[in-house]
Amino acid sequence: MLVSTRPTFGGKLTANILCKTFPQMATVQENVFKAIKTDNRANAVFDWQDIGQIELRTEIIKTIKKEHTSRDVAKSEIVIAGGLGACKDNGFALIYQLAQKMGAAVGGSREAFEKSYIIKSQQIGQTGKTIAPKLYIAVGISGANQHLAGIKNCEKIIAINNDVNAPIFKYADIGIVGNLFEILPDLIEKYDTVKIEEKNE
Ligand SMILES: Cc1cc2nc3c(=O)[nH]c(=O)nc-3n(C[C@H](O)[C@H](O)[C@H](O)COP(=O)(O)OP(=O)(O)OC[C@H]3O[C@@H](n4cnc5c(N)ncnc54)[C@H](O)[C@@H]3O)c2cc1C
Known part of the structure; x- marks a missing residue:
């Protein structure tokens, strides 16, 4: 059975x-x-x-590789990554929405990989990819050493975390302390406005 x-x-x-x-x-x-x-x-x-030893009467007819749904984190100028904090409710859906608006690649921590929110090639850190984008946004990522190993070469780091003592804030150029489920919808909504205002300046 x-x-x-x-x-x-x-x-x-x-x-x-x-x-x-x-x-x-x-x-x-x-x-x-x-x-x-x-x-x-x-x-x-x-x-x-x-x-057990079941004789299967099956053969592989065709192997269809899953489409890669994100840009390459190692090549993109903007990378938004989610950690365990985003591995619930619609955390990663929000990250993908913002990434689409910003033309960013989506990555994540090992926790996000282990929870199957990302695939291995999106994992950033010691046992994942090393990235060097112009802008890295870490969402719900604590900033463990093994993760930091992969983001040392990022030009600017923005961290969003609800724990003011999260180690990631020590390495971030801009730290936003708060709930990602409130901050991300705000950023998604206002991103276009911010871009238009920047152009008008
Ligand atoms: C040999 C080895 C290799 C490893 N390689 C890697 C690697 O390549 N990459 C990697 O990332 N890790 C790696 N790790 C794992 C690493 O040690 C950490 O466990 C991992 O990075 C933690 O992931 P995280 O930050 O997503 O989760 P956590 O450390 O659990 O952090 C989650 C964060 O989310 C915040 N949060 C929760 N809810 C919210 C919310 N609603 N809004 C905002 N913030 C919220 C919390 O405050 C917390 O700071 C490795 C470990 C080992 C031992």
Whole structure:
């Protein structure tokens, strides 16, 4: 029997879903299983040892790579990154909205990667990418050393965090202490106005 474990109640609980009838299928999140290199059969892509020796009558017809939805954090002049503080409600949706307005790339901390809000190539820091944009906006990121390792070469850093003692503020050129869920909608709404006023000056 296929047993799938999935988060439920907004990630507060995990539930085991029993699949008792056929056909049985499941999808898995990126990087949850380690890929193994063998032949071209579906049952060879991942290590299926947890479900035993089942003979799967499947073959891979086509592999469609997920479209990269963000600009490259290592090449963009503006990067907006989200941390654990943004990994709830619509935190990352707000970050993507602002990034679209500003023509920025979206990145994140390792926490954001582990919570699947970003893909590995968007992670910034010691085990992610090192970036050097003209402007880096850190949203809900505390500023751990491993994250700072990836942002040393940013020209200007703006940090948005509701904890006035967050280490990121020591490295930020501009620090905004407050709730990102109030600040980001404001920035998104006012960004066009600010740009127009700048042009008129
Ligand atoms: C070997 C090793 C390698 C690592 N490599 C990396 C790496 O490459 N990149 C990386 O980022 N980390 C890396 N880490 C992890 C690193 O140590 C930290 O755990 C991680 O950077 C913390 O991520 P964060 O700032 O998103 O989360 P947290 O440290 O939990 O910070 C979340 C922040 O969000 C703020 N916040 C919460 N709610 C709100 C709100 N509503 N509004 C505003 N602010 C809010 C909080 O005040 C807090 O400061 C590595 C660790 C190890 C041991």
